[in-house]
Amino acid sequence: MTHSNLIRHVGTALIAGAIPIGAHAATPQDLQAGYSALAGTSAAPDRGQQLFTTRHGRDWSCSSCHGAVPTQPGKHTSTGKPIAALAPAFNPERFADAAKTEKWFRRNCNDVMGRECTPAEKADVVAWLRTLK
Amino acid sequence: MNCRGLFDRRSWVVVVSLVASHAAFSGDDQRGAGVALLPKYKQECAACHVAFAPGMLPAESWRRLLGNLPQHYGTDASLDAASVNELATWLSANAGTYKRVREAPPEDRITRSAWFIRKHDEVPAAAWQRPAVKSAANCAACHTKADQGDFNERTVRIPR
Numbered sequence: 001m002t003h004s005n006l007i008r009h010v011g012t013a014l015i016a017g018a019i020p021i022g023a024h025a026a027t028p029q030d031l032q033a034g035y036s037a038l039a040g041t042s043a044a045p046d047r048g049q050q051l052f053t054t055r056h057g058r059d060w061s062c063s064s065c066h067g068a069v070p071t072q073p074g075k076h077t078s079t080g081k082p083i084a085a086l087a088p089a090f091n092p093e094r095f096a097d098a099a100k101t102e103k104w105f106r107r108n109c110n111d112v113m114g115r116e117c118t119p120a121e122k123a124d125v126v127a128w129l130r131t132l133k
Numbered sequence: 134m135n136c137r138g139l140f141d142r143r144s145w146v147v148v149v150s151l152v153a154s155h156a157a158f159s160g161d162d163q164r165g166a167g168v169a170l171l172p173k174y175k176q177e178c179a180a181c182h183v184a185f186a187p188g189m190l191p192a193e194s195w196r197r198l199l200g201n202l203p204q205h206y207g208t209d210a211s212l213d214a215a216s217v218n219e220l221a222t223w224l225s226a227n228a229g230t231y232k233r234v235r236e237a238p239p240e241d242r243i244t245r246s247a248w249f250i251r252k253h254d255e256v257p258a259a260a261w262q263r264p265a266v267k268s269a270a271n272c273a274a275c276h277t278k279a280d281q282g283d284f285n286e287r288t289v290r291i292p293r
Contacts, residue, residue: 078207079182080271103212110209 028088028095032126039120048128051121056113062125071132087132095126170282171223177212178220183272183279185243192228194241196221206242244269256291265292 036043052062052070066074070086085091095101109117117125168187175184187195199221203211212220229235238246253269260266265274272279278288 076181078268078270080265080267080274081182107209107211110203110211 026096026098026101028126028130031095031098031101032123032130034098035119035123035126039118039123041120041123043120043123043127045124045128045131048121048124048126051117052125052128058112058114060112062108062112069132070129087129089130089133095129168227168282171220173216173219174223177216179280181208181210182270184282185272186282187224187227188229188234189243189246190229190241191235191237192225192230194237195224195228197237197241199224260291263292 032043052066053068055061060077063070064077065083066086071090072085074083074086075081076083084093086094088094088096105117105122109115109121170179170184174187178184190198198205199217202217203209233248234246238249243249249269256275261269267274272284275289275291276284277290278285
């Protein structure tokens with residue numbers, strides 16, 4: 001199997017639900033692996049941190065609501081509502097459901113970057129959040 | 134028999150609390166009470182802000198809000214179609230229908246409703262700007278039981 005065939009194979013498996021993107025129970029590790037497979041590259045935690053903590057030409061960064069190191073509760077920057085910790089080691093509900101993860105990436109990347117995040121960017125962010133212990 | 138004989142101390146407590154709870158659940162305060170929140174509504178809407186009581190807006194406003202979730206007051210609150218339908222059914226069944234809520238407020242904002250403005254006219258302008266408040270939509274900053282749908286004045290604590 002050639003390299004590109006392998007990627008196509010993994011991608012098809014993802015879409016077909018063999019790897020639970022858009023399904024139910026998941027682990028942060030599964031999700032990262034799924035995104036990396038879709039991206040065809042491995043995740044880089046430092047790129048994830050960079051994406052998370054900097055602004056992308058708009059008012060907010062991810063950190064605006066989640067905090068620069070999201071091991072503690074954050075606060076919604078416009079409504080003030082508390083937001084539970086995002087790093088999965090500090091909150092087991094995070095990255096435990098693929099559909100929920102996709103929903104929030106879609107919304108929040110749109111708010112922060114004005115577009116959806118790529119699978120590579122999602123893999124990077126999850127990889128960085130997994131390093132926080 | 135005098136009054137004291139008719140109502141001993143304990144009876145008075147019961148009478149007074151019945152009157153008080155009647156007052157809390159009638160008239161203007163009805164907006165904040167009485168409707169058990171749909172789990173989906175709590176899960177999806179209260180992730181970012183207080184679960185505003187459905188009776189605080191008319192059905193027309195809820196319909197517009199649900200039709201425009203990708204541009205929800207400056208943020209993307211988009212949801213899958215099945216969830217939107219479930220919320221729409223519940224919100225339209227429980228929307229405000231009595232006279233002060235019947236009319237849609239400007240921009241479908243609860244905080245621009247005439248009743249909201251009147252109810253908050255004693256709050257100094259500076260209080261809304263405090264970091265612990267930030268937004269008039271942050272009910273829980275002052276209404277300490279807002280998350281339980283209780284907006285009674287006695288539970289209000291304005292942060293300094």
